[in-house]
Amino acid sequence: ASGGGDSPRPINPVPLTLASYESQPVTQDLRVINKVSQNLHAELMLRLLGKEKGTSGSIQGGLEVLRSFLIHAGIKPEQFVFFDGSGLSRENLVTPSAIVALLRYCHQQPWRQVYEDTLPVAGVDGSLSERFRGTSAVGQVHAKTGALSHVYSLAGYATAANGDHVVFSIMTNNDNMPTKKAIETIDQIVQTIVDYK
Secondary structure: OOOOOOOOOOOOOOOOOOOOOOOOOHHHHHHHHHHHOOHHHHHHHHHHHHHHHOOOOOHHHHHHHHHHHHHHOOOOHHHEEOOOOOOOOOOOEEOHHHHHHHHHHHHOOOOHHHHHOOOOEOOOOHHHOOOOOOOOOOOOEEEEEEEEOOEEEEEEEEEOOOOOEEEEEEEEEOOOOOHHHHHHHHHHHHHHHHOOO
16 A cells, blocks of 8 residues: 555556658559659558458558459459569569550549549650650640560550540560660550541
């Protein structure tokens, strides 16, 4: 027994918050990932996907959620193999038709505009800010770039001169063209789509 009127200490004191931070909405992070190809954020997003919607906040947990989503979107399992969130693994495989199917699926969803706004815009921002400058494609193409050594891609949405909205996916793989020539060739294909009347 303690004397002198000492009051007993609480067994579990209330924790004191020293600082807190509320992160931005996920859509803002998706803008960073897609607009400038922020690979670290893409890797972390895959883990977040696994933590929030899957079994664990691991690469494997995220890949399981991704696989289920793609199958739900109508993409056949034999059309893709992923090992990471950024696309940097040389073991990642996906067909252009799978990309087109995914983009079509996204365009039919209620959140389509939010998603499409995360993509770089030709001649305006992100990884397309310097591409298509001075052409009729400026502002008419919303697309994600992709590049590894001897692998280049561009996939997204284009509005043609006749008003058609076109979904496209263009990939080069294992070519021996210089980088500039490969990208120019992809851009010429997209420009042909935009100029179609």
